[in-house]
Amino acid sequence: MPQIGGGAGQVISYEVLSRAISSLQKTTNQDARQNQAQIPQQDFALDSTQDFTQDCIQATDKNTSKSKNTSKNASKNTDINICKTARPHIIFLTPCAKPFTQNDAKRLAKKPHIAFVCGRYEGVDERAIEAFADEVFCIGDFILTGGELAALCLCDSIARNISGVLGNSESLQGESFENYLLEAPVFARHIKGEKILDSFFTDFSTADFGFSCQASAKNDKNFVNFIAPSVYSKGNHSKISILKNDLAVCKTRYFRPNLFEKWKIHNPNNPKKKG
């Protein structure tokens, strides 16, 4: 619809969204009835009981005795079902919102059902956001033509925190934004034989990390022979861990000073805090 008060671009109206969300709710309930006997349990997104709605609790109660007998996975989570009758958790994507974070991704991975509402054109009527949104997020301080890509980012980021989505759950450990640090740099083993050359990272603790090295690296024709810090390849995992933490701190200080300040507050005894 056109905007009240004028301005370029159309606004998605309350009425349109209201019909869409009602329709979603109906479909969800039909699915739930069809699925109740067929798929009483699944293996993912079963970790939380906190956010189940009353609908969900009722459905679970009716379902429990049956699912215990029919599901092969009944040994895990015997009293929790994916509850497709739960009202979807409705997330609006709009630039006027708080930024989505890794903590949100972990938290939302426990929701049984999320619906994303994406803005287009000039956005969504403010009253529709007030009426329908459980949460609103933006993904950053930039404008997209619509919320769809942002919603896909959220889907991806949330889904990978659901148990079983990533092949190796260790991949979730030591990631960026854990404990207010970016991840330490990673290095791949070379296809060809490697030389030992440590100078590239010798001064990492005093020099700014990252693109400060770039100019000299680009001018150095032997750059491809640069290898990872030798500690990485010497097999002492305690030393590797310490070095990785130090590099993570340097990287955070260089790229994300705000995050670095938070890290200092939460790690007051770390020797790097004065750096």
Add this chain to the structure above:
Amino acid sequence: MPQIGGGAGQVISYEVLSRAISSLQKTTNQDARQNQAQIPQQDFALDSTQDFTQDCIQATDKNTSKSKNTSKNASKNTDINICKTARPHIIFLTPCAKPFTQNDAKRLAKKPHIAFVCGRYEGVDERAIEAFADEVFCIGDFILTGGELAALCLCDSIARNISGVLGNSESLQGESFENYLLEAPVFARHIKGEKILDSFFTDFSTADFGFSCQASAKNDKNFVNFIAPSVYSKGNHSKISILKNDLAVCKTRYFRPNLFEKWKIHNPNNPKKKG
């Protein structure tokens, strides 16, 4: 390749990226030779001469006399061609980087050729980033399974700042993040007749904006009858503009206190700064 120093997940190695980027460069050069006669000029992304490489300048020199005669658009930008021989501006997407912003989107819209390199698995060998990246960006403080969605977000955000991509260039005005403010709320004209009811926004200047209203709004069964602030519909565009600015300030203070602090610094005389 496996990581040096151990850790879950594979790392994209220097060698793989080196071959990919060389191949990109070759393809770009071939395209350029083929296009030189056929498409000497296009209508978009022609605003900047700053970032053209030496290759580009040479190609332009050779091309100028021809393009002046053959292109219907020669009257605009007669001395600037899309330069497909320009080395692509290479952007890496990785969580260990500074966040992409709207200013970056505007700046990068002037580049003739951008190539995105997306991480997968545990990411890209740090040396490859040092060697090849012109810039590195993340889109926010959350982790994705790969950089592809982030790259799509950047594409979208950058492209809409290229002249002609949006149907109405006015849509680029007054957006969120301009002048450190989120955009004011928008309201669609109702399909049905509207009642005048101002209470919803009466206290916007003292109350927190946005989700502070949500609980009461959801409990109010007449919420759908709430309408936009009456100023919006009275046709005084000066008053509308002032109210929109005030609402934008409130919204920014509520959702993005950090942005609000920046806005205060850049707008020291605005009466809302004490709010």
